[in-house]
Amino acid sequence: MTAISTILSIAMLPVNLLLYTHLTYEDDVIQNLDWMSLFTALAIVIVAIALGLLCSAKIQSRKFNNIANQCGNVSGMALIIFSGTISNSGDGDTKIWSRDWTFYVSVSLPCLGGIILANVIASLLQLRKAERVTVAIECCYQNVGIATSLALTMFEGAELNEAMGVPFFYGLMEAIIVCFYCLGAWKAGWTKAPRDAPLWKVIITSYEVLEYVHKDLNGIEVSISESDDNNESLSEDGNILTTYYNFIFSRNTSDLYEKELPQSSPTETETEGNSYKQFV
Numbered sequence: 001m002t003a004i005s006t007i008l009s010i011a012m013l014p015v016n017l018l019l020y021t022h023l024t025y026e027d028d029v030i031q032n033l034d035w036m037s038l039f040t041a042l043a044i045v046i047v048a049i050a051l052g053l054l055c056s057a058k059i060q061s062r063k064f065n066n067i068a069n070q071c072g073n074v075s076g077m078a079l080i081i082f083s084g085t086i087s088n089s090g091d092g093d094t095k096i097w098s099r100d101w102t103f104y105v106s107v108s109l110p111c112l113g114g115i116i117l118a119n120v121i122a123s124l125l126q127l128r129k130a131e132r133v134t135v136a137i138e139c140c141y142q143n144v145g146i147a148t149s150l151a152l153t154m155f156e157g158a159e160l161n162e163a164m165g166v167p168f169f170y171g172l173m174e175a176i177i178v179c180f181y182c183l184g185a186w187k188a189g190w191t192k193a194p195r196d197a198p199l200w201k202v203i204i205t206s207y208e209v210l211e212y213v214h215k216d217l218n219g220i221e222v223s224i225s226e227s228d229d230n231n232e233s234l235s236e237d238g239n240i241l242t243t244y245y246n247f248i249f250s251r252n253t254s255d256l257y258e259k260e261l262p263q264s265s266p267t268e269t270e271t272e273g274n275s276y277k278q279f280v
Helices: 002-024 027-031 035-058 062-087 101-124 129-140 144-154 157-187 199-204 207-213 251-260
Strands: 219-224 231-234 240-245 247-250 266-271 274-279
Touching (some): 002 035, 035 144, 062 157, 101 157, 144 157
Parallel strands (some): 219 240
Antiparallel strands (some): 231 240
16 A cells, blocks of 8 residues: 555645645746656655565565565654754744644644544445554555655755654654554554554564464365375465375274275285285
């Protein structure tokens, strides 16, 4: 969902920018927009996502995925620190704590409204509870990296400080709102994490990956042959394991297995003076 929504932003972000600026400002503001910087910032984000997907597909390593994920978290924290520094480096009027109350309300409402509306729509569509959580987070947790990149390329001076305050404060609000939402969803049993698991374990464990790794095989086909070689084969979809091996039972248990495997044809064999039945 994150990858698809980011790709769609190539078209949706310019459309939204045109819509909001046309409704809010004069035509000269639209004419002065730096569209080249806009598409350059989008291209950088799209290339980064494409490279990430390519590496994940080509490098089949869980260790690599974990390292890449940790690097992404570090980059995200660095972006927040950078945004906070830029947005608070101007004069008193542009500092993040010196804005008018309308700034805090207007920047916070899309996040809060998005998570509520997404839950309502996902519930009406009867999605599974874990899927509702995913949709809600995706709808409110926006890519502030794109907004930060746009602000850096389209504004300068005091306008840059003022513009950087929007993604910075929105990032803080979405982190707080999503945090409390995830805790509530976890305790309500809407996630794949056990409700009675320790919080630290829930935070560091990816239960989606864990469920996939420990996924049971859907079917096992066993064929008993006369060959002494034990062979195994896995179906293309990875759901059926086929194995070939021998069963040799002593006479005192042959009646039991004859009842369980009526389709088998026992043959008498003699091995070192002892009688065995071999099912073929």
